[in-house]
Amino acid sequence: DRSQIVNLAAGPSGLPLPVLLEASQGLLNFEGTGIGITEISHRSPEFAKLTKDLAAILRQHLNIPETHEVLFTQGGGCGQFSAVVLNLLARHRLRFPDLKDEDRVMDYVVTGSWSEKAALEARRLGGGVVNIVTDGRSGSANGKNFDSIPPVDTWRLSERPAFIYYCENETVDGVEFDGHSSTEQGATQFPFHLIPPDPSDPTFLAPLVADYSSSFLSRPIPQLERHALIYAGAQKNIGPSGLTIIIVRKDLLVDTVAAAKLGAAPVPTTFDYAVLAKAGSLYHTPPMFSMYVSLLVLRHFATLGGVPYLAKVNAQKAKKVYAAVKEGEAAGVFRPRVKDGSQSFMNVVFEVLGEGAEARFLASAQSAGLRGVKGHRSVGGIRTSLYNAVTLEQVDLLVEFLRGFIKAEA
Ligand code: PMP
Numbered sequence: 001d002r003s004q005i006v007n008l009a010a011g012p013s014g015l016p017l018p019v020l021l022e023a024s025q026g027l028l029n030f031e032g033t034g035i036g037i038t039e040i041s042h043r044s045p046e047f048a049k050l051t052k053d054l055a056a057i058l059r060q061h062l063n064i065p066e067t068h069e070v071l072f073t074q075g076g077g078c079g080q081f082s083a084v085v086l087n088l089l090a091r092h093r094l095r096f097p098d099l100k101d102e103d104r105v106m107d108y109v110v111t112g113s114w115s116e117k118a119a120l121e122a123r124r125l126g127g128g129v130v131n132i133v134t135d136g137r138s139g140s141a142n143g144k145n146f147d148s149i150p151p152v153d154t155w156r157l158s159e160r161p162a163f164i165y166y167c168e169n170e171t172v173d174g175v176e177f178d179g180h181s182s183t184e185q186g187a188t189q190f191p192f193h194l195i196p197p198d199p200s201d202p203t204f205l206a207p208l209v210a211d212y213s214s215s216f217l218s219r220p221i222p223q224l225e226r227h228a229l230i231y232a233g234a235q236k237n238i239g240p241s242g243l244t245i246i247i248v249r250k251d252l253l254v255d256t257v258a259a260a261k262l263g264a265a266p267v268p269t270t271f272d273y274a275v276l277a278k279a280g281s282l283y284h285t286p287p288m289f290s291m292y293v294s295l296l297v298l299r300h301f302a303t304l305g306g307v308p309y310l311a312k313v314n315a316q317k318a319k320k321v322y323a324a325v326k327e328g329e330a331a332g333v334f335r336p337r338v339k340d341g342s343q344s345f346m347n348v349v350f351e352v353l354g355e356g357a358e359a360r361f362l363a364s365a366q367s368a369g370l371r372g373v374k375g376h377r378s379v380g381g382i383r384t385s386l387y388n389a390v391t392l393e394q395v396d397l398l399v400e401f402l403r404g405f406i407k408a409e410a
Pocket residue numbers: 011075076077078079114167169170171172211212213214233
């Protein structure tokens with residue numbers, strides 16, 4: 001029975017129950033057509049309306065300006081690791097056809113394993129060089145853990161980058177910009193003021209790209225209008241997997257075929273932002289069921305009070321869980337993996353100290369109905385994810401469990 005379970009998985013993750021009940025109806029009969037959402041044509045007027053409505057409600061929730069398009073596609077966050085490089089280097093090629101590849105610099109801010117993977121993909125695709133602006137492991141005790149956003153005065157941004165890339169929330173490591181802070185010291189924010197002008201158009205900043213996969217819609221996006229591109233997979237905060245949401249400034253919609261004639265790498269058609277935009281996200285069959293459920297989720301959140309409401313509740317949730325982890329730290333039972341001020345509001349990552357203690361934690365969590373709390377296989381430990389659909393009441397159950405475990409172990 002799902003009412004006995006608290007799903008704290010890192011993604012895919014829980015969705016609001018009223019939405020799932022409504023979606024189960026749409027699976028049988030979408031908008032009174034007598035045809036289910038997974039069975040209807042993506043060219044039907046009903047689905048065309050859904051696509052428009054989904055873009056419109058996202059625009060409302062996040063105040064997306066008219067300078068930016070909202071696109072829906074497939075391929076996930078990992079697909080965007082590649083699409084970003086190909087599209088932005090094509091744009092750079094059109095603006096600077098004569099530059100050598102070593103002068104097409106891609107600035108990667110590496111604060112965890114997802115931004116590291118994105119940087120590796122950029123290296124693999126070539127066509128430019130990768131500059132690691134900062135590495136979040138540099139400040140950790142053993143130099144191996146992503147445990148904080150490094151102080152921005154140590155960053156090495158290029159003077160004329162083709163683009164700058166960062167990941168707002170690192171799902172595996174639990175590191176987030178403007179993260180949770182329990183002290184007066186505060187949090188490290190993204191240094192928008194350090195971004196140089198766009199080398200090809202000084203009315204813009206150098207194109208700024210953000211992976212928002214695991215924090216999208218959990219709170220407002222600071223300086224959204226200054227970003228050239230923001231993307232997110234739906235499967236954490238908004239809907240089922242399969243849907244990738246892209247917010248892209250219109251000057252990034254370039255003729256990549258013309259760029260290829262000048263020597264840029266060809267961009268696969270389904271990865272080409274201009275093609276997707278021109279077709280209104282219907283160049284190919286989009287992830288229709290995921291879009292449908294996402295629309296229901298966004299409407300559900302709107303009735304609760306939208307992003308301001310979600311931001312408030314998510315901050316309360318994180319505060320409660322980090323406080324319990326801190327109590328465990330004082331008792332010698334837990335150790336938070338991330339430094340104060342960089343602690344993710346979405347993914348709380350910590351270690352359980354002592355011989356066999358992690359296994360005991362996982363077994364008791366299982367009996368208590370907590371699911372998805374095992375840390376990512378690459379880093380181990382415990383990770384509790386507190387996405388939008390996790391309620392305050394469920395967080396209270398988690399905190400009660402953590403306190404009980406501390407008492408039993410201390
Ligand atoms: N970026 C981040 C921050 C993520 O959390 C994930 C998935 N967990 C990805 C990228 C990769 O996304 P996908 O699995 O949708 O390709």
